[in-house]
Amino acid sequence: MDYIIPLVLLTYTSIMALLSLESRSLVYGAISLAGFFIGLSLFFFLLNLPYLGVFQLLVYVGAISVLILFAVMVIGEHQKAGEVRRFRAFGLVGGLLLALAMAFAGIILLMSFLDVSFAPLYSVLVYVAPVVVLITFVVLFVGEPKGRSHYRYRAFGVLGAALIFGSFTGVFSYLGGLNAFSGEVPFDVGRLADFVMNNYGFLMVVLGLLLASAAYGAVALAKKEKEEEEEER
């Protein structure tokens, strides 16, 4: 029961990420990306880092997703909202297979944290997961229609993602899992504040200056120049 929730969350997050890549409509992709960020923040809550989870929601979903949506809507303004079609079929099937593969890898990851001795299941899954990844690769590589064969190279991206994910799994199991993060020491904002101020205080000030200057730079780049204004008249 304990590992059902992280597994469901893993599947949800993977599916959201896939939807944001595969949707034909940019707006649906942006909404799926926001859903992905929500899933990520729920992972932070599970890892006993509620402060980070809350700020992931506030910053990524509340500000960054809004900016992405805004940009997509304004630039695609000439396109009527109802005319776009939703998702690419092959990408979706391949993506679902990938979600399945990552769910398998996630089960292996979780069992290594929880020191569950499901030896037979473990050994089966260790062989099933790579097979699923290979099937995904083949589907994505072969499945694109002739006119869009340049999309086949996404299959290599999927392979790379699965390899990275697998290596993370191996490293984490070797290091004894994420037990250090879960639940033994309750989260305390005071300790976090002390830690940040004492060790990273100066870096925090530098970061603030960097961010604010970046905002000014972005605004200065985005505004009209005098010549453009003359053109518009």
Next chain:
Amino acid sequence: MASSTRRDFFKALLAGVAIALLIGVALDVVLLYRPLLDVLSYLFTNPSLILIHPLFMVLIFPGLGFVGIVAVLAIWGERKFAAKVQNRVGPLYAGALPGGILQPIADLLKLLFKEIIIPKDSDRLVFVMAPVAAFLMGAAPVALVPYSPSYVIFDFPLSLLLFFVFTGFFPMVLLLAGWSSNNKFSFIGGLRALYQQASYEIPMFLSALSAVMLAKSFSLMDIAKAQTGVWFIVLAPISAVVFFTAVLAELEKFPFEIPEAESEIVAGWMTEYSGMTYGLYWFGIYVKLVAFSGLFAVLFLGGWNGPLIPAPWWMIIKVGVVATLIISTRAFFPRIRIDQLISAGWTKLIPLALFNILILVALQPWLVRLLS
């Protein structure tokens, strides 16, 4: 071709809503099976225990029932108050109760039976689902506000920040609502609502930071408990004013009513919405009003603390007072232009909030002695 796909969409939507409701009811049964049995057993053995059972809290106070009643009273109160100030009568004839109090119920019944019109070439799924999302984002924060040491639905150590998370989701929903209507005016109205609410979130967070500094905790329960001696509005009055102004902007009440201004861009982002989609937006906004009134009462007005009367009643009184203050602005203020509105948020409110924070920081030694 187009009309047959639209008809299919409607049937698909009906099926989807029905299935979702059935799954929801099934989940309710699964989750509430044992608590319901507990409550029923209390009914026969010790009825007063029901009053502090979580199921009571979710369904009646401070959950669904209380929120519904306060929202209805707020809708009626806004129209009646504005009418009286403007030397009119306001709602009068609806139903048996005097004063037209049932008028919002009559409006709800009317909206329930209106046709659902989905504009041509709009993004149908987003168009239909946006009001539900707006309603949820307005209703979820109600569970975080504590009405007494035992009356809170969800007591989370970072509940203030979680409240702000739901506040931060709202502009995204408005943006989607404006865009999905496929109407230039709606889209521009949605953008304006986005600019307004985004600009006033930072003053809101900064003024809430004053209350957090005084209480040394992000939990709304702890902030309310820290005000047993003196209310925070006495210690941080500037922040209270800034927070109240930011709340007015978030709720799109006067003088910040540009996104819904009738004489400017029809109804802004709500232009294409009719029937129950429109009704859900309004109900969501008034539920958000209840949530924010509760938040203001907890942050600055001392929460449930007060002499003589038991705790939840003080909170109800304070929520009522704050909600009345918020809705009375309709009668007193003109509408501010959008560029004045946004620049006021950035140039005037943020320095005021920062000023109050600096005062609190400077006075920290005395405050620690005062509050311990």
Next chain:
Amino acid sequence: MLEADQGLYWFVVFVLIMLESGLLFYLIPMLLAPRKRSALKEETFEAGQVPPGSKRIRFALQYYAYLLLFLVFDVTIMFLFLWGFSFVNSGPWGFIYPLALVGVLIPPLVFTVKLSKAMDLW
């Protein structure tokens, strides 16, 4: 993680009930309200003409600078919120660093707001 006596459980129940009531408010009109569609009803509501072309995009981008500012400050308040907890325990540095952060943010804020307010540039 989700036991019946925990707040999170009841929060999920509360959100579920609110979602259901919202969907119920949809179900009733979908079942009971008339459904007489016509092309005119579904036309977008227009009053006056907004001329086509780049003016429309610029019109929508008028206050975009404030959204960028909001993003930056949303990240910054993550550190500022720690101020309330740090200067009691962490000694003088817990007090000075956030103060320096605020001080460092003020000039860019002032200049950016000035740039955003100059309407002729947007």
